[in-house]
Amino acid sequence: MRRISKNVTAEFYYWGCNPAVLHTSDGAILFDTPQQPIDAVRWREQIIERSGRIRYLVNTEPHADHTQGNAYFPGVEVVGQRGLAVRYAKDLNMLPAITGEPHVEHLKRSDPDSVWLAESPDYPANPPTTLFDDELVLQIGDHEVRILHHPGHTAMQTAIHIPSEHVVITGDNVFSGVRTFLQEADPWALLQRLEDLRGLDVETIIPGHGEPVGVEYLVTQEQIIRNWLGTVESFVDKGLTLADAFAQPLDVKRDIDPYEMDQRLWQHREWLNRANIANLYDKVCRARGVESDLGGYVLYEDLAMAQEIPD
Numbered sequence: 286m287r288r289i290s291k292n293v294t295a296e297f298y299y300w301g302c303n304p305a306v307l308h309t310s311d312g313a314i315l316f317d318t319p320q321q322p323i324d325a326v327r328w329r330e331q332i333i334e335r336s337g338r339i340r341y342l343v344n345t346e347p348h349a350d351h352t353q354g355n356a357y358f359p360g361v362e363v364v365g366q367r368g369l370a371v372r373y374a375k376d377l378n379m380l381p382a383i384t385g386e387p388h389v390e391h392l393k394r395s396d397p398d399s400v401w402l403a404e405s406p407d408y409p410a411n412p413p414t415t416l417f418d419d420e421l422v423l424q425i426g427d428h429e430v431r432i433l434h435h436p437g438h439t440a441m442q443t444a445i446h447i448p449s450e451h452v453v454i455t456g457d458n459v460f461s462g463v464r465t466f467l468q469e470a471d472p473w474a475l476l477q478r479l480e481d482l483r484g485l486d487v488e489t490i491i492p493g494h495g496e497p498v499g500v501e502y503l504v505t506q507e508q509i510i511r512n513w514l515g516t517v518e519s520f521v522d523k524g525l526t527l528a529d530a531f532a533q534p535l536d537v538k539r540d541i542d543p544y545e546m547d548q549r550l551w552q553h554r555e556w557l558n559r560a561n562i563a564n565l566y567d568k569v570c571r572a573r574g575v576e577s578d579l580g581g582y583v584l585y586e587d588l589a590m591a592q593e594i595p596d
């Protein structure tokens with residue numbers, strides 16, 4: 286657990302996202318959760334030791350590396366943007382590795398220390414139930430916490446600004462020093478959000494993945510998004526189908542995003558390149574009013590939203 290400001294701490298070395306905490310005079314507020322069950326229960330214990338109790342948990346986005354650990358904070362009220370509640374239920378069911386027997390089998394191979402915590406009746410799913418549309422301001426103890434709808438990386442993306450600490454927590458609208466995921470991003474909205482972040486009174490950005498950074502890093506993040514967008518726009522300009530676009534020679538590290546994949550995500554590198562291209566291809570085609578020929582490829586967002594919500 287690393288101190289980021291007087292009362293904010295965060296963790297950067299877990300497998301998964303960067304969970305963060307604000308410690309107030311009246312308990313702690315959590316921002317996202319460790320993905321792995323054993324990390325989540327250890328994280329919870331450290332927070333309770335320091336702050337006595339946990340008042341709220343705020344999710345920045347629906348991706349499982351940010352929300353899967355919610356279950357390990359039973360009884361804690363979860364705050365989320367309105368669109369997050371639907372996706373929480375769907376995403377838990379989306380990947381075989383997230384729920385049920387396949388989840389346990391996956392953990393046996395990938396994280397044996399977490400197996401005994403999976404599927405435990407003590408840790409049922411913990412969806413967001415305090416929902417907001419544009420903005421929610423919480424006054425907790427001696428702190429004001431501004432929870433802002435910041436669509437970009439996902440449509441329900443949320444940033445948390447803590448003015449007294451000069452900190453903003455962005456989820457995956459910012460990846461610092463690690464490969465950027467744009468599998469369902471609206472690139473133009475995302476560029477606007479990076480501009481919005483510059484307007485906040487902030488010294489430190491806690492990104493979804495990678496090290497904490499100052500606002501000066503936003504130029505780098507913006508360039509990576511523009512590189513991806515420009516590359517895919519050139520494919521659309523040539524009239525390529527998505528299959529043709531996938532077949533184009535591309536040196537992502539040299540020409541688009543110089544950073545490596547972050548914690549334990551290296552095996553998804555090729556999947557990510559295609560997911561970024563496919564999403565941007567579809568977004569650019571739609572923006573230009575030309576046919577988006579995906580050739581049967583299912584976009585990440587459509588896959589997530591196609592799932593049945595379990596009873």
Ligand SMILES: [Zn+2]
Nearest residue numbers: 346348438457
């Ligand atoms: Zn994400």
